[in-house]
Amino acid sequence: MRRRTPFTAFDPAAVSPWNVQIDGLGFGGDYNPEQWPAEVRDEDVRLMREAGVNVLSVAIFAWATIEPREGELEWGWLDDTMDRLHEAGIQVALATATASPPPWLTRRHPEILPRLADGTVLYQGARQAYAVTHPLYREYALRMTTRMAERYGDHPALALWHVDNEIGCHVPRDYSESATAAFRVWLVARYGTIERLNEAWGTAFWSQRYATFEDVLPPLVAPMFANPTQQLDFDRFSSDALLDYYRDLRDTLREITPHVPTTTNLMTTSATKGMDYFSWADDLDVVANDHYTIASDGERHVELALSADLARGVAGGDPWILMEHSTSAVNWQPRNRAKLPGEMLRNSLQHVARGADSVMFFQWRQSRAGAEKYHSAMLPHAGTGTDVWRGTVELGTTLQRLGEVRGSRVVSRAAVVVDYPAWWAAELDSHPTQDLRYMEEVRAWYSALWHQGVTVDTVPPYADLDGYDLVVVPTLYLVDDDGAANVARAAERGATVAVTFFSGIVDEHDHVRLGGYPGAFRDLLGVRTEEFFPLQVDERVGVTGKAVGGDATADLWTEKTLVRDGTEVVAAYDDGALAGHPAVTRREVGAGAAWYVGTRLDPAGLASLVGRLVEESGVAPDVAAPAGVELVRRRTADGATTWLFALNHTDDGTTLDGLTGTELITGTAVEGSLALPPGAVRVVRAAASH
Numbered sequence: 001m002r003r004r005t006p007f008t009a010f011d012p013a014a015v016s017p018w019n020v021q022i023d024g025l026g027f028g029g030d031y032n033p034e035q036w037p038a039e040v041r042d043e044d045v046r047l048m049r050e051a052g053v054n055v056l057s058v059a060i061f062a063w064a065t066i067e068p069r070e071g072e073l074e075w076g077w078l079d080d081t082m083d084r085l086h087e088a089g090i091q092v093a094l095a096t097a098t099a100s101p102p103p104w105l106t107r108r109h110p111e112i113l114p115r116l117a118d119g120t121v122l123y124q125g126a127r128q129a130y131a132v133t134h135p136l137y138r139e140y141a142l143r144m145t146t147r148m149a150e151r152y153g154d155h156p157a158l159a160l161w162h163v164d165n166e167i168g169c170h171v172p173r174d175y176s177e178s179a180t181a182a183f184r185v186w187l188v189a190r191y192g193t194i195e196r197l198n199e200a201w202g203t204a205f206w207s208q209r210y211a212t213f214e215d216v217l218p219p220l221v222a223p224m225f226a227n228p229t230q231q232l233d234f235d236r237f238s239s240d241a242l243l244d245y246y247r248d249l250r251d252t253l254r255e256i257t258p259h260v261p262t263t264t265n266l267m268t269t270s271a272t273k274g275m276d277y278f279s280w281a282d283d284l285d286v287v288a289n290d291h292y293t294i295a296s297d298g299e300r301h302v303e304l305a306l307s308a309d310l311a312r313g314v315a316g317g318d319p320w321i322l323m324e325h326s327t328s329a330v331n332w333q334p335r336n337r338a339k340l341p342g343e344m345l346r347n348s349l350q351h352v353a354r355g356a357d358s359v360m361f362f363q364w365r366q367s368r369a370g371a372e373k374y375h376s377a378m379l380p381h382a383g384t385g386t387d388v389w390r391g392t393v394e395l396g397t398t399l400q401r402l403g404e405v406r407g408s409r410v411v412s413r414a415a416v417v418v419d420y421p422a423w424w425a426a427e428l429d430s431h432p433t434q435d436l437r438y439m440e441e442v443r444a445w446y447s448a449l450w451h452q453g454v455t456v457d458t459v460p461p462y463a464d465l466d467g468y469d470l471v472v473v474p475t476l477y478l479v480d481d482d483g484a485a486n487v488a489r490a491a492e493r494g495a496t497v498a499v500t501f502f503s504g505i506v507d508e509h510d511h512v513r514l515g516g517y518p519g520a521f522r523d524l525l526g527v528r529t530e531e532f533f534p535l536q537v538d539e540r541v542g543v544t545g546k547a548v549g550g551d552a553t554a555d556l557w558t559e560k561t562l563v564r565d566g567t568e569v570v571a572a573y574d575d576g577a578l579a580g581h582p583a584v585t586r587r588e589v590g591a592g593a594a595w596y597v598g599t600r601l602d603p604a605g606l607a608s609l610v611g612r613l614v615e616e617s618g619v620a621p622d623v624a625a626p627a628g629v630e631l632v633r634r635r636t637a638d639g640a641t642t643w644l645f646a647l648n649h650t651d652d653g654t655t656l657d658g659l660t661g662t663e664l665i666t667g668t669a670v671e672g673s674l675a676l677p678p679g680a681v682r683v684v685r686a687a688a689s690h
């Protein structure tokens with residue numbers, strides 16, 4: 001990959017915050033006027049004003065409209081759009097228009113198309129048909145970016161640059177020739193010599209020793225398991241290659257418009273595995289995230305919370321932009337249900353509760369043609385006499401009432417450690433079980449905490465853990481020495497730390513840490529595992545112990561764990577091959593405690609255990625809420641003002657006690673108790689710090 005000198009002239013402090021001209025929270029969506037006749041823009045702007053729209057993402061997929069034939073540029077429609085939006089007081093997150101190269105480009109230069117691991121070419125005709133590493137594609141993309149910056153850099157509507165779109169969404173891994181060449185350059189930068197690569201990849205195994213970097217390939221389809229470290233490094237490289245593409249476009253924008261901040265929209269769902277977003281964080285002037293609820297997920301509001309918390313984690317706790325979500329159905333799931341009354345408002349405000357300072361949608365006006373015509377929008381096919389449109393207007397009004405929360409931060413004293421390289425490595429082939437899914441483990445622990453009303457930050461292993469009283473480390477299979485030491489320090493300092501099975505097994509090269517599992521955490525936890533005993537698909541074992549609620553069951557994973565002196569066995573297997581062996585242990589460490597959970601507990605058992613951890617660490621919420629009612633607090637930097645978001649995900653109304661302040665959505669005083677109707681959201685401002 002091409003290496004560039006870092007951009008030194010840029011001073012982030014000199015960049016104006018993207019939303020400087022917006023009063024309160026951002027509200028809007030993707031705006032694609034190129035799909036419509038020019039007359040529609042009049043109605044668009046009128047209705048945007050009616051709804052209170054103040055920010056739009058423009059020109060994301062507009063390359064072929066701007067440049068229908070190579071070098072022929074048609075700016076009129078975009079000039080007009082930018083001017084109209086400015087007149088209407090609407091800010092623009094202007095795209096680089098690179099998210100889908102025009103057909104003339106890929107026909108003329110098919111070498112820029114990406115490939116799958118089996119060599120299949122991904123052709124044009126959908127979108128994102130480009131290899132980010134291809135020098136010629138890069139040249140075209142930079143040219144387009146430069147044109148956008150030169151044309152609109154001084155436009156008063158321009159608030160933010162939106163680089164490409166969901167980079168890596170469709171092609172997180174490209175195995176083309178240009179990717180192969182860039183992979184080799186990346187490997188040279190990482191290892192310096194081929195001997196060091198051979199060492200790191202363990203190529204003495206299966207006669208894989210490389211003579212030169214030229215011999216190295218991406219992990220293409222092969223007769224048997226590809227080298228695991230090769231696979232892992234290709235994952236790292238691919239994330240870096242996508243980030244490098246972002247940086248290149250970003251640097252071009254900065255040179256021309258140093259005063260305008262830059263971002264790209266991430267996809268921090270539990271399904272997006274391709275990009276190590278924590279490593280992207282420093283390059284984003286503001287974090288932007290896209291999220292879509294999954295219809296088949298019975299607890300989609302919990303998955304939404306996790307996605308929002310991941311976005312906030314990438315943002316280091318700062319406010320972030322919800323760049324896309326949907327007013328109602330999407331078009332890309334197997335069965336695309338419409339949202340129920342109140343669901344969209346609740347989804348939107350759940351993101352705001354968890355740190356979003358802007359709520360945006362894909363897209364403003366529902367398309368008539370193309371692959372997304374059945375995807376909902378702010379303005380649906382059926383027009384303004386609809387629930388969706390009324391919901392859009394209601395949301396706009398609600399966000400105006402909540403404007404004062406802008407800039408405040410979410411309060412959390414618990415952390416769940418999440419790591420992308422650990423995710424990639426944990427799910428490699430040739431492992432003790434093929435059934436382990438890293439994000440399922442993260443989600444299980446996250447959900448258990450959500451159900452106890454605990455707001456968590458999701459942080460990488462190298463984050464500063466000082467502010468946390470509870471630190472959960474689910475299946476951190478790969479961890480380097482610094483990460484492991486960081487987790488251990490949290491326990492020494494006084495936190496309750498819980499590490500779960502298949503953690504600390506390998507170093508950053510995917511080499512096993514010898515001497516017994518879980519190598520990196522053996523001393524912290526006071527345990528040593530000799531062998532893994534993963535379970536068959538329908539196999540369950542019993543687990544007994546007060547901490548797991550008496551009798552629990554476990555699936556997926558068991559292991560033969562021995563404890564050191566001073567490590568307490570708090571739950572043991574009561575049947576199966578490991579009957580009598582420890583399943584959950586606890587050890588006092590410094591001013592804190594370290595728990596080891598060597599199996600996957602059923603939800604009730606996990607809920608009991610998490611209850612114990614919450615109690616021990618003192619992170620229980622200070623306001624009691626019934627099941628299905630979510631409470632999250634945002635707070636000003638000085639702690640003088642807090643806002644408690646109460647979201648009722650149930651069909652039953654309830655009353656929350658012990659609250660005093662002002663409810664912002666209804667504009668009423670709260671004196672001791674707050675009524676929370678079914679499905680409703682309330683936001684209580686309190687003057688005292690919590």
Ligand code: GAL
Pocket residue numbers: 165166169290292324330331362372375
């Ligand atoms: C996102 C994408 C949008 C739109 C949306 C539909 O992945 O950025 O352009 O396709 O999904 O849900």
